[in-house]
Amino acid sequence: QLPLQESGPGLVKPSETLSLTCAVSDGSMNISLYYWTWIRQPPGKGLEWIGTIYYSGNTFYNPSVKSRVTISVDTSKSQFSLQLTSVTAADMAVYYCARHRGFHSPFNSWGQGTLVTVSS
Amino acid sequence: DIVMTQSPDSLAVSLGERATINCKSSQSVLYTSTNRNYLAWYQQKPGQPPKLLIYWASTRESGVPDRFSGSGSGTDFTLTISSLQAEDVAVYYCQQYYTTPPFFGQGTRVEIK
Numbered sequence: 604q605l606p607l608q609e610s611g612p613g614l615v616k617p618s619e620t621l622s623l624t625c626a627v628s629d630g631s632m633n634i635s636l637y638y639w640t641w642i643r644q645p646p647g648k649g650l651e652w653i654g655t656i657y658y659s660g661n662t663f664y665n666p667s668v669k670s671r672v673t674i675s676v677d678t679s680k681s682q683f684s685l686q687l688t689s690v691t692a693a694d695m696a697v698y699y700c701a702r703h704r705g706f707h708s709p710f711n712s713w714g715q716g717t718l719v720t721v722s723s
Numbered sequence: 724d725i726v727m728t729q730s731p732d733s734l735a736v737s738l739g740e741r742a743t744i745n746c747k748s749s750q751s752v753l754y755t756s757t758n759r760n761y762l763a764w765y766q767q768k769p770g771q772p773p774k775l776l777i778y779w780a781s782t783r784e785s786g787v788p789d790r791f792s793g794s795g796s797g798t799d800f801t802l803t804i805s806s807l808q809a810e811d812v813a814v815y816y817c818q819q820y821y822t823t824p825p826f827f828g829q830g831t832r833v834e835i836k
Binding site for chain 2: 663665713
């Protein structure tokens with residue numbers, strides 16, 4: 604079982620808000636070394652970084668989605684979340700949560716991913 | 724932004740032969756004060772998340788077979804699979820983590836010839 608697991612609706616209507624949660628099951632969420640990230644992959648395409656959060660709540664977003672995205676963390680529940688507003692068909696993708704040791708570091712642990720379809 | 728470009732987009736290699744994937748960054752990802760290249764390689768098999776293979780351009784992640792090696796510095800990097808195995812069929816991505824956003828390459832699909 605992977606220590607990171609995404610959950611949330613698999614179907615979102617256009618113009619509505621996509622909301623996903625990543626549960627961290629190995630106790631690492633309370634370790635200040637780690638940063639927590641969302642990455643997405645449209646079907647058959649490459650990987651796009653969405654944004655990163657530190658346990659303190661500091662966030663860093665991709666300019667391509669910055670006006671629509673919010674990443675939050677709840678260390679008491681060992682989870683972090685993604686909200687993406689005003690979704691369109693271009694937001695349809697497999698969404699991954701990931702962990703890395705330090706901000707400028709590779710993503711060394713990933714969730715299994717969850718497919719979000721945008722359709723009315 | 725530092726954009727990553729991989730070549731080729733796909734390649735077919737016979738079992739036991741060498742596979743070589745190239746990755747070029749639009750700017751250097753070498754941090755001179757530490758002499759480290761902020762470059763990683765990932766392997767993604769169908770239906771699975773990416774798996775970290777190599778970081779700092781040439782350091783293998785724990786558990787990664789030694790047939791995988793990374794080389795290069797500055798703007799030009801290479802992932803080599805020294806003897807291709809059937810389980811290595813996958814898409815491989817390079818990624819720079821020098822700046823934000825941390826761009827990935829477009830991916831290289833490796834198949835068996």
